Amino acid sequence: MPDGLKELNKQIQDIPALLGIKKIPWLIAGPCSAETEEQVMATAVGLAKCPNVKVFRAGIWKPRTRPNCFEGVGEEGLKWLRKVKEQTGLLTATEVANPKHVELCLENKIDILWVGARTTVSPFIVQEIADSLRGVDIPVLVKNPVNTDIGLWIGAFERLYQSGVKKLGAIHRGFSSFEETEYRNKPHWEIPIELKRLMPNIPIICDPSHIGGDRKFIEPISQMALDLGINGLMIETHIEPAKALSDSKQQITPKELIELLGILKVRDTVPTDVLLKAQITRLRTSISRIDSRIIQDIADRMKFVEEIGQLKQKNKIPVLQMDRWESLLKDHIEKGLDKGLDKEFTKALFELIHTQAVKKQF
Ligand code: PEP
Ligand code: MN
Helix, strand or coil, X not given: CCHHHHHHHHHCCCHHHXXXXXXXCEEEEECCECCCHHHHHHHHHHHCCCCCEEEEECECXXXXXXXXXXXCCCCHHHHHHHHHHHHHCCEEEEECCCHHHHHHHHHCCCCEEEECHHHHCCHHHHHHHHHHCCCCCCCEEEEXXXXXXXXXXXXXXXXXXXXXXXXXXXXXXXXXXXXXXXXXXXXXXXXXXHHHHHCCCCCEEECHHHHHCCHHHHHHHHHHHHHCCCCEEXXXXXXXXXXXXXXXXXXXXXXXHHHHHHHCCCCCCCCCCHHHHHHHHHHHHHHHHHHHHHHHHHHHHHHHXXXXXXXXXXXXXXXXXXXXXXXXXXXXXXXXXXXXXXXXHHHHHHHHHHHHHHHHCC
8 A cells, every 4th residue: 555545544534433323334315416395304304214324415516417407406405404403313414516515514514525426536626625624524425536547536535634634435436438338337346445455444335326327226236335345325315206306216215215224134244153264264265276376377378478479570470460369259258158257257357368468569
């Protein structure tokens, strides 16, 4: 871990512990957008019945991809969040996208702020938000940037930390892509996993609503997140999802959220059973042995690649022969399928190996 990150990670203050949250997952729930006082209050009253929900979310200023849609109720909605806190005891959270938003949230005693995915991509705006938080002790959650750049995510934590914000958390909401995918935003689980490796003290909350884009995906994505050891979930919840003014397809009712919690399984993170521990150790040893073999095999493969590269150069044969590469890839995918390996996985694996092999031949 780079030295700067080590120090940052050491200084992180544990938001769930500070909020007295002991149960995993800790839940942030509430509508995509605050729309009316009635909608906000009815949703909050429903959510207050769910013991895991400690934080009520609602977007006040909405970053919409296209203009001319509902862009949030603005400042007025902050008063409704205040009322939520007074009447239900839930803490409140909303998105801030500029220093004015920060100022208004602080004035209205909002408990937690979050930086949205479209803001995390912009170092200028993140810096402005960080500057406006200097000397303010408030938890700030940062959503991953819309593109798969972990550096921007880390950069946002660094900017906030340099302004003195130590109560930091991450929200994994998936990444947009040009290709049509089943999900609204591809999860790319490797990115939050890498963030956890680099900054283990930053709690990670998964947002299955924005990853899936459809309520039918909330359960499987939440379960996957829990199985990967994620600390919390942010789930968009609306008293009447069908009537929501934004993200209507991906919201569930408070009652459905309570049902969902009954279905999700939280795994023990540390096995205590001695026999189980021994079994896990045995399997891990086998896995590590195979990993070493894979590394050795790839290194051997690269040696042959270098040799063939020299031969091609001497005989003026081009490095890349498309038909050979295409037939290799097809063959590998078929062999992989035969052994139960996912097509996309085999393809990605060999594309990576092949790219490196082509580089080696120049
Ligand atoms: C939201 O949480 O409502 C939101 C706008 O999310 P994101 O920044 O992840 O798009
Ligand atoms: Mn939303």
